[in-house]
Amino acid sequence: MNHESIGSLFVDEVKAIPGGEFVEMCYSCGTCVSKCMIQQKGEPEFNPRRLLRMVMMDMKDEAFDSRTTWLCSACDLCYPACPQKIHISGVIHAVKSLAVKNDKKTIQNIAVVDQQTCVACGLCVEVCPYEAIKIIETKVPYRGVINIASVDPGLCMACGTCSAVCRSTSIGVPEEFTDESVVEGLWTWLQSQGVET
Amino acid sequence: METRPKIALFQCKWCLYSEPDQNWVDNELPSSMHLVKLPCTGRINPLYILNAVQGGADGIVISGCLPEKCHYKEGNLRALRQHDEFLNFLDYIGYERSRVRFVWLDLQDRGRIQKELADFKSEIAKLGKAKVLATRSKVSPGGQYA
């Protein structure tokens, strides 16, 4: 065995990151895949088992481009189901952090902060399940250098909890669920049912 | 029309595991019910509920994943906490607490959402129409990304 090749394999890189240690224990039973909600709710290509195989088979680029790497929200439904006790979301997180290191960008719509209205109250920092939001001193046009919230694109999973708590409506995930469309939808329905004022 | 209780259903898009149930909620909901599908129960802004209340909804159902099984780690726990506080306020202004129901759906609860909704409907029917609270006008969320 050539000693220089050790440590340069993709699987060794993944194993070196906390959470990725047990990737090689996977015997491909597919429990995680059928447990996963993401692939069932409209992402048929999402397949943690396949990502683990990619890691083991040294398929670095394919792993970085896989939707599995980016869409896993670490809900850990698969972890208690895994017969090999592999922390699958930990492995996926390890692959993701390697991908971020290799300048890959997330494929998700992440939360965006309105720099003009954010008052740095910190409510979003409190509620974010992924600790993706931090209050950082930033130079903002017209407002000077002030503390405002800022979102880490590598951590945000676009759940929108921040937008639900924001008192100044300065943070949100720009995608199909906007406050206006929800309120509009509610009123259209209520009016169709007949509202007495 | 008015005899049927108007129910707004806020649903987290991950909580229904079985496809037939999701299909039913998506396509076959009776017209007296309105579905608001969101990524997480934590995404429900209290303003949405306030809007529904202002608009005259007789009941509100919030369905999400079980506390330990949230798709976003703990978004549903945040929602529970936030809405508990908010329901105190609704109670104060005269919207009974029993008109709002949380439903935690487990993976194995095939067919439960239909039962829960029917059960809730009959309960709301007993309570009757919701009171008209102040004016019935839209509450604007405002903000650029809102």
Place this chain on the structure above:
Amino acid sequence: MVDAARHPRIDVRTFTEVEKVEGFVGNFKVTLREKAKYVIADRCNGCGDCARVCPIEVPNYFDMNLAPRKAAYVPMSQSVPLVYNIDLDACIHCYKCVDACGALEAIDFSQEDQLVEEDIGAMIVATGFSHFDPSVMDEYGYSRYPNVITSMEMERLNNSAGPTAGNLIRPSDNKNPQKLAFINCVGSRDKRYNPSCSNFCCMYSIKNAILLKQMNPNVDITIYYIDIRTPSKGYEEFYDRAREMGIHFSQGRPSLITEDPETHNLFVHSEDVTLGKVMEKEYDMVMLNQAAVPQPDQNHMSSVLNVAQSPGGWFMEYHPKLRPMDSPTDGVFFAGACQGPKDIPSSVAQGSAASSRASRILQSDHWEIEPTVAVVFPERCSATTRGRACGICAKACPYGAINIFSPETPAEVVTAKCHGCGACVAECPEDAITQLHFTDAQILAQMRAVLADKPEEKILAFRCHWCSYGGADLAGTSHFEYSANERGLRVMCSARMDTDFIYEAYRLGAGSVLYSGCHPQDCHYITGQLIGAKRASRLEKIFDKMGMTDGRFRVEWISAAEGDKYARVLNEMQAVLDDIPMEDLKAEIEKLKPEMSKRLKKFPGVPGVQEAMDYSDILVDAITKQKETA
């Protein structure tokens, strides 16, 4: 079974428990508890009149509690011997059975459990296995969904002598299921429950599937598996036959079963790994092929019989390859699944092998044992010198081979029970026990010889015969390079590695000492390694306090398969020595010498040690002189 019961030289005792085992190979004294049946076995003719009149019905465990039995019962009609039994927990003492029995007068409620002592030459343990209870696996909903059943329940439902007379029905509505799923590896190959493979379940599910398909070719059967394991002769052909018959095999472990609340049909969620697609399929009935697990009272039996358990709880064999049916205790043998999950052919093979091993004992007038047994010097025992036996040796012995009959009499070794691990020898504070062929004097002479020349450069490795010695051997035969300064010394077990040896090694100026043995679960002498490990950690603390450089005393557990580990450990120890400048090392050795000699004060008094020291000194002198002249 009937043949065995009729055989004039076979005595079948049912409803009997082994209470206590004393003695040794060829001369066991076994206490049996013959439980009260409340039926006199000699009088009962098995007519079943008592059961017919008995008004009490309880679930029959033999039918997996799917059918009732009476309080007066036999578990099945083929029971051997066909003697009825009254379950007193269920009985309401109506005595209808007594009337029904009539003139036979076989029923006797005054019976009590009886303790019987028997002289036994050899024992064969065939206590079998139990099944994993899948109700702890929430995802499969066993015990919540009526139509999820275990393979054993299926076995009874599909049996012509079973509760449904062989008509397979589903519990929710008594209809014959048309679509069936079998799920393999329920609780086995699963680190949450049993990490090991249960060996026979793949074949077992294929067998059940073929039986069902033969009875009704229209049923649709799917077997969910992780891997299909069919390793024996004819097994793969059987699997082929199942596929030819149209049984579906789907690779992928189901993650969830959900139930339609109206029809009680079941939906199995799994990924078909070959397709890479998630499937949700509807079935009438789902069978869980649950793992084989040790009997619930396996721990109790292991302490009664004084046999060790492997990881997982199965009884441990003497040697996994060479003596798979022998227990570590002479005269006790294993047959079948009590030693590990096994299918029928292997159980039969092991049973036959065990009985022939056992008959070897019954045939012979004397029994050969390993010669490396322990011997007591009665005059040195604390019972003689101080009038009170300390009992440390008896506590250390993994086999219970040392008797101390009273505090005033010296310890006695039951030679037939002794296996020669040497734990008592090393533990004895008075050095009053020695092990033949591994006496203190012999080991000391070896140590002096290997440390005669430049001891500060040497690494003295104590290896246990069964594991680390094999590991060192493997390192050699595999051509792994390791430090040439290593000098190995073989003892039978890490339990024999006396503290005196280690002190003496440092007193002689050894650079490093390795204390190596088996991994705890691999110990050849049941608990020998534990005794060694305890002593080693005590030594580590002592040397740490003395101010010895870290790494000069090392404790490692190395199995016979870990040649690479042995080489690595030795190289690491060499690196530690290389890092210490020679003058510092020598100074440290000199500084610690008085400490070591202080602890060795009693050592020269041990019989033979002084002579060994003198003799080896002469020898060492001679060797050095020879070297100088050369």
